[in-house]
Amino acid sequence: MRFPKFRVGKTASGTSSTMATAYRGSLVKSYEKSRKNNPKWAFEEDTLRTVMNAIDPSEKRIVADIPVGTNRFYQFLDDDPEIKIVHCIDNSVDMLIESMMRTSSKFFYSRCDMIDEGTPIVSDTVISYRFLNLFDFNTIEKILANLCHSSRRNLIMTIRLSESHEESGSVFQNKIHIHSRARFDEALAANDFEPVWEKGYADEKPGEYFTLHARRNGH
Numbered sequence: 498m499r500f501p502k503f504r505v506g507k508t509a510s511g512t513s514s515t516m517a518t519a520y521r522g523s524l525v526k527s528y529e530k531s532r533k534n535n536p537k538w539a540f541e542e543d544t545l546r547t548v549m550n551a552i553d554p555s556e557k558r559i560v561a562d563i564p565v566g567t568n569r570f571y572q573f574l575d576d577d578p579e580i581k582i583v584h585c586i587d588n589s590v591d592m593l594i595e596s597m598m599r600t601s602s603k604f605f606y607s608r609c610d611m612i613d614e615g616t617p618i619v620s621d622t623v624i625s626y627r628f629l630n631l632f633d634f635n636t637i638e639k640i641l642a643n644l645c646h647s648s649r650r651n652l653i654m655t656i657r658l659s660e661s662h663e664e665s666g667s668v669f670q671n672k673i674h675i676h677s678r679a680r681f682d683e684a685l686a687a688n689d690f691e692p693v694w695e696k697g698y699a700d701e702k703p704g705e706y707f708t709l710h711a712r713r714n715g716h
């Protein structure tokens with residue numbers, strides 16, 4: 498498989514190429530090791546299981562993990578016989594190569610910028626973990642539109658939200674943005690999706706971290 502080269506310089510949002518190039522080299526190699534002992538990692542895995550196991554088998558024949566990162570959900574997705582195809586999508590070549598360490602005949606990999614381009618691949622269910630808080634709200638409006646466009650039915654994501662109407666500037670060392678709950682729900686509705694289930698993760702940090710399952714309206 499051949500990958501195109503990274504574009505250099507600022508994109509329209511000014512953030513996407515910077516963010517993708519941040520996920521390379523040694524950070525990719527240490528990404529999972531330095532995170533998976535944190536209880537939040539287990540919370541994310543548990544909630545993904547809960548939602549995926551509740552989804553009708555007809556709505557998870559084709560699944561996409563966007564951005565796939567290290568392909569952390571590989572075993573769970575591979576073991577589910579109802580899932581026939583998994584699209585692994587990321588904008589970082591190094592992450593894609595790392596994700597390919599975990600593979601079977603139902604896994605397919607593609608490079609894609611989910612901010613400015615989106616993906617032409619349409620799946621029944623899209624998983625998007627640890628992504629939406631990396632960007633400011635204007636950028637996540639674009640990402641959400643692209644994620645919703647690529648899902649026929651379900652979108653399962655993690656997101657840190659606040660009841661305040663103000664979006665916070667980036668906080669924490671890893672530059673996490675906290676988005677307004679109301680604005681986030683509006684952005685989902687603008688793309689014809691609505692939240693149907695959520696579970697919060699208690700920590701000391703500002704806002705509340707959720708796994709959130711949204712469904713396309715009318716389905």
Ligand SMILES: C[S@@+](CC[C@H](N)C(=O)[O-])C[C@H]1O[C@@H](n2cnc3c(N)ncnc32)[C@H](O)[C@@H]1O
Pocket residue numbers: 513514516517520563564565566567569586587588589592609610611612613625626627628
């Ligand atoms: C914090 S990691 C999350 C990875 C995985 N979902 C997880 O839960 O571990 C963020 C991922 O977003 C990818 N990424 C950053 N900007 C992107 C963009 N514009 N389009 C697609 N992927 C992007 C990075 O390469 C990285 O793999």
